[in-house]
Amino acid sequence: MVSARISLVIIGALVATSVSAEIATVKRVTGTAMIERNKTPVAVIPGTKLETGDLLTTGKDGRISVTFIDDSRFSVGPGSRIRLTRFDFDDTTHQGKSETRVEKGALAIVSGQIAHENPKGMTVQTPTSVLGVRGTRFVVTVK
C-alpha cells in the first residue's frame, strides 16, 4: 500500500518534469522536505523542477535551496510553508511577475531579473502583509 503510493508520486514527478512549465530547480535539500503539487505530495531532491502553484514544506529539521530561471534564489528554513503563487517570466525580454506566499517559517531571498527589470514585478506575501521587492537580499519570517 505504502509502496504503491510512493510509485504513484514518482510517476507524478516524471510526468510533471516532461512538461516545460519549469520555473525553478531545487539545488539542495536537508532533513524532512516536500513539495505539495495539486494537493499531491512530490518528493524533493536536488534537480527537482518546480512549477507555479507548488507549496514547499519543511519539517523541524528541513531545508530547501532553490534557484529560479530569472536567477532569483530562495533558502527555505525549517518549519516552513512557502507557496509559489505566481511566476511568469519572459526569458527573452526579462519582463515578468513573481508572487510568493510565506505562510509559515522563514525564507531568505536574493531577487533576480524580474525585480531588476520591474520594481513592481516581485512581491512576497505573509498572512499579515504584502512586500514589494526592489532588491536584493532579505529574510521574511512568519511565526
Next chain:
Amino acid sequence: MIRPAGLAALLLVSGCATSTVTLLKGEGANSAGAVVVLDPKTGEDVKIIDTAGTSASLAGRSATVRSRAADTAERRFSDLLAGIPDPPRRFILVFPEGSTTISPESISVRDAMFAEVKRRGPGVTVQIEGHTDRVGDAADNDRLSRQRAVAARDLLVAQGLDVGITRTVGRGERAPVPGHATADGVEDPVNRRVEIVVR
C-alpha cells in the same frame, strides 16, 4: 472534525501570526537595495526599508521598524543565509559567423564551464542563451538568437553535456556586451555570442 474550541484556537493562532522582514547587505559588492511594505488593498508604498540590518514587523498597513547593525542581522540568520544557492555563473562563447564550432579562444572558457557544472554537482542546470548584434530587424534577431542557442546546445551536448539539465533562450539584440551598445543596424561581432548560465 474540529471542535468549536479547537477552531477558535486555530483562528486565534492565525490572527496572532507575526511577520517580519529584514533587509540584508547585497551579495558581494552589490548595494542593499530595498524592500517596501505595500498597502494590501491599493498596492501603494507604505514604508520603504532601504538600510541593511533594518527589520520591520508587519501588520497590514503598519510596519514597526527596528534598526540593527548589518552584521548583527547577518549573524542572526546565518544558517538560513548559508542555504542560499551559489550565484549563477556566466560563460561567454564566441562562434565564428556561419560556423558550428566554437572559436579557438573560447575553448578554455568552455572547459571552465564544464568544470563548473561538475563542481556544482546534483541539481545543476545550464541555460544556453543566444545573442545577436543590431543588424537586421529586432524580431528576426530574436529568432536568430534562439537558433544560435539551440545550435550551441547541440554542440555542447555532443561534447558530453547532459541535455536534460539544459534550457535554451534567445535574447535577441537587447543585451549587448558591456561597452558594446551600438546604434541600430550596426555590425558588432562581439555581440554575436552565446552566454552559458550555470545555476
